[in-house]
Each structure stands twice: as C-alpha cells, then as structure tokens.
Amino acid sequence: MSRKYKVLVVDDSTAMRMLIKASLQDSEFDVVAEAGDGGEAVQSFKVSAPDLVLLDIVMPVMGGVEALGQIMAQDKNAVVIMVSSLGTEDAVREALKTGAKNFLQKPVEQESLLKILRNTVDLFMGR
Amino acid sequence: MGAKFIGQFLLEKELITREALLAATEQQLRVNLTLGALAVAKGFLSEAQADAINLEQQRSDKRFGEIAIARSMLNSQQLDELLLAQKAQRVFLGEILIQQGHISREKFEAELVLFNQEQERSAELVKVNLHSLPQYGVIEDFLDMTLKILLRVAKEQVKITSVGYTALQCAYTFAQRVKGDQQFDYVLALPENMVRILCQNFLRIDCAVVNELALDAIGEVVNIISGSGCAKLSARGKEATLDPPRVISGAAPANAVCIGMSSIEADFEVRFYF
Ligand SMILES: [Mg+2]
Numbered sequence: 001m002s003r004k005y006k007v008l009v010v011d012d013s014t015a016m017r018m019l020i021k022a023s024l025q026d027s028e029f030d031v032v033a034e035a036g037d038g039g040e041a042v043q044s045f046k047v048s049a050p051d052l053v054l055l056d057i058v059m060p061v062m063g064g065v066e067a068l069g070q071i072m073a074q075d076k077n078a079v080v081i082m083v084s085s086l087g088t089e090d091a092v093r094e095a096l097k098t099g100a101k102n103f104l105q106k107p108v109e110q111e112s113l114l115k116i117l118r119n120t121v122d123l124f125m126g127r
Numbered sequence: 128m129g130a131k132f133i134g135q136f137l138l139e140k141e142l143i144t145r146e147a148l149l150a151a152t153e154q155q156l157r158v159n160l161t162l163g164a165l166a167v168a169k170g171f172l173s174e175a176q177a178d179a180i181n182l183e184q185q186r187s188d189k190r191f192g193e194i195a196i197a198r199s200m201l202n203s204q205q206l207d208e209l210l211l212a213q214k215a216q217r218v219f220l221g222e223i224l225i226q227q228g229h230i231s232r233e234k235f236e237a238e239l240v241l242f243n244q245e246q247e248r249s250a251e252l253v254k255v256n257l258h259s260l261p262q263y264g265v266i267e268d269f270l271d272m273t274l275k276i277l278l279r280v281a282k283e284q285v286k287i288t289s290v291g292y293t294a295l296q297c298a299y300t301f302a303q304r305v306k307g308d309q310q311f312d313y314v315l316a317l318p319e320n321m322v323r324i325l326c327q328n329f330l331r332i333d334c335a336v337v338n339e340l341a342l343d344a345i346g347e348v349v350n351i352i353s354g355s356g357c358a359k360l361s362a363r364g365k366e367a368t369l370d371p372p373r374v375i376s377g378a379a380p381a382n383a384v385c386i387g388m389s390s391i392e393a394d395f396e397v398r399f400y401f
Contacts, residue, residue: 013344058354058371086369087361105358107351
C-alpha cells in the first residue's frame, strides 16, 4: 500500500458513520474526521483537508447537496462521493451536477464502498 | 393472524406447550449443523476460516459457499459434499416434536395440511386487501423495499400478515416524511425486542438495551427503506424526496394504513400516514 488517503465521513446517523468506519478499517482509507450535518461538513472540510469526502444527502439543518455546493466552492478539485439512501434520478443528477464524483446508494456494503473509493482514486487522483 | 411457522401454529392451537416448542427448536439448532460447522468437522476449513466466512456472510447478501469458493477456501467438489451432508442430516421441527413425544405423527401430519392451507389463505387475503387500497402503488413499492432491506441489512425474514386501519400498540415508532408527487409518512412501529434485534443485526454489536445508538440505527434503517422506496417511485417517473427520519409518539391518525408484519422474533407494523 503506497499511501493512505484521508477521508471525511459525513452522515447524520452515528450508526451509519460507525458502519462506514468499520468498513474502511485496515484499508488504505483513513477516516480523519466526521460530521453529522451539512454545516459541520463544510467546517470540517476546511479544518481536516481530506483527500476524499463521503457525503450523505438526507440530513437535518443543511442537506448534503447544499453542503456539496459549499465544499466545491471552497475547493473546486474536492473529491466527494455521495453515499445516500435516496437513489432517485433527481438526487443523483443534482449531486453529479453540483460536483460529486460518484454516487453510492445505501445500504453500504464493505466491498462496494472500497470499490467505489478505489475507482474514484484511480479516475480523479491518479495514484 | 398469520401463523409464523408450524411450531407457532401448533402452540396457538394448544396442541403443544411452550416448553415443548422451546425444547424442540433448541434440539433443532443442535442437530442441524451450519455449513461452516460441517466444513470444520470434515477438516475442510479451520475454525478461524469458517468464522471469517460467517463474518463476511453477515455483511453481504452472499451465501456461505459462494464466499468460500471466491476465497478459494473450498473447491466446488467439497461444497457439493457439504451441501449433501447438510441435507442428509437436516431434521425438521415436526420430526423432533414427534420423536420427543409431544405430538403423534398422525396428528402432526393432519395439522401440517391445515397449516399449509391457512398459510395460503392468509397470503391470498393479504394480496386482495393490498390491491384494494387506494394508494396501492406507493404502498406496494415501499412494502417491497421494507422486506428487501430488512433482509439485506438486518438479516430479518419478514412477511406481511394483515392489512387494515387499526394500529398495533408498539413501544417505538419511527417516521420519515416522503415529499414530492405524493406526500406521506412512512412509519415503522416496533416492539422493544425488535428494536434491539434489528440494531444488533444492522450494526453487528450487542444491543442489550434500547439506547440513543439503537434508535439512531433503526432511524437509519428506515431511511434506507424510504430512500429505496423513493428510487422505485422515481423509476416510475414520479418525483420523491425525503426529510430525515424521526422518532415519534402518540396514536396513529385515523386514516393510517397499517400493514401487519411478522418475523420469527416479533410482530410489528409498517404504516402509511397520508
Ligand atoms: Mg441521513
């Protein structure tokens, strides 16, 4: 494993963040920060400067798509993968249009999460 | 009331006692070995390997054999041998009840026929009642996802037992607002033990009491069901979006559509508040 990638995990559900962290344990992806809503995510993105963001959509206060817009405004090269239960055409289109690099519909299984992270790294971060 | 399995059916008819049913199901667990245990017994796998496969199995939809072959821990010949052995040693609950002298073979066989008839009748009735609901389309999509997601994330085999407008008394009620072309709350009403079991299976941790984390976990399960339901609506050209899930209390509204559900563990309800 050549390097570790810093990951920010954003989800309003503590349980879901636990599951994602458990899935990434012992992989090349290191969860360096967590956030529970969109506002926190934007703040945490500034502070933790992650290589990748896993971003939920359905969250209280500020939803994921709005947070995505603010993150992309901070850093137009941000690599954000949406991880959401909401697998509607509108949600996917909206997220990709706003700058998300990829979209994973919940439930999240370890295998598919690692696969989408690795694909995204290959495509956008030229490892 | 849809009978869950033959043991429950016999118990409800007072043909066997609770103790007899418990003893028989325990015996069944003892004698019916899992593929992992059989593989260890035959020396095909180490215990650590079997555990690793079981763990992965809990996290995915895959079967034990599929994982073992993908990981080159078993070859297909060994798997065939294990499956045959499992089939050969498999003992059904009825057989154990008969052997343990809780019911005669003649009586059991007669009851099994009645049980199968009742199962068919109640499945038919549920289907007819569901179709007669005015919001059938949406309800069908969300019920379908409820069954699939509960099986996928919480390994819980569930079936629909009733359709109606009366709400069951449940300890915990989770709701999520669906908005768009149609607005309603998708609601999951669960007794306490079901919250703990779902949490345990979803997070793969011990859940002895219902705490914040358990409620959060079930909220997320509801969110995954609703999100998948919305995806189905979207595939049919409808717009749908979600508010975050929440825990609610109080009685169900009068116009709530209540779908009775049943798993081995408990009875619970899926409701739609239009
Ligand atoms: Mg969420």
